Amino acid sequence: MNSHQIDIVRLAWARDLGLPDSSFRPASGLPADFRPASGLPADSRPASGLPAESRPASGLPADRTLLVDDTARRVRFVVLDGHAVLVGPSDVLERADGVPADVLVTRDGLADVVGPRRGRCSGPVVLAYLDDVRTDVGAHNPLLSHSRRDAERVLSTTPPDDAVAARAADATTWVTVFDDSAGEADAVPVSAAGYVEWQGFLADTVAVTVPSHRRRGYGKTSARLATNDAIDSGLIPQLRVAMDDAGARLFGRSLGFTELGVAIAMDLPAPG
16 A cells, blocks of 8 residues: 555545544554564464454554544444544543543443443444556456345355455445356356445445355455446445454455454443
8 A cells, every 4th residue: 555545545534524634644554563463374364453353452553533422322432444433422431531542442431331222333444545447357357247236146155254344345346256167158157246336436345155165266256346337436445344253354355455453342321
């Protein structure tokens, strides 16, 4: 990722959080003393310094912007390229004062700060980005579809959690790859990747593959074609992956994504 692309990512997140465009100001980056996760190779740590692990290590940046919103229905905490932003009611922000970032990016840590009003928690998710079109498409001359209906056929045969997450992304552009090893007439859709424009600059990207066809290159093919299409459309692909999903994070890195941040949010149910 070059500095211009990172500035675009910062701008998109600042606007999503309702902050001035310069809120995610440049920083020196995250420390390089993170511990790799168990089960992940030591060399899987992203160049940005963000930990490739299920639990954040100490050392996340203390530099933090606060946005008081006493009408907020969610508390949001985002760390991006060395700078953190916390958005929520004043009482929550006061309790968060002095709480390290590596605590706030955990569910328990954020729940302690939110207090008794805590609701459903989303995250933590790692935020990763792709800088340029790549030529390593994977399958040679794959049979493709851009139909949402074919993507739904893939989602209907994937684990429920994967399907729910993919549908929640509300992708508007899809690439579905077929297994046509038995002939085109008997081809079946086995992997789908899609994206939706987010904040005018980024492409929120999802990719799913039916379990029986994983680790065979179909997922890489659909994801590569979808991200190339997004970049050709002038967008920067953004991948949001659960911090504890080591497999998905390694898949993202195999596509060339660079991890630049972490995001977590907690709903605030209405009083009474």
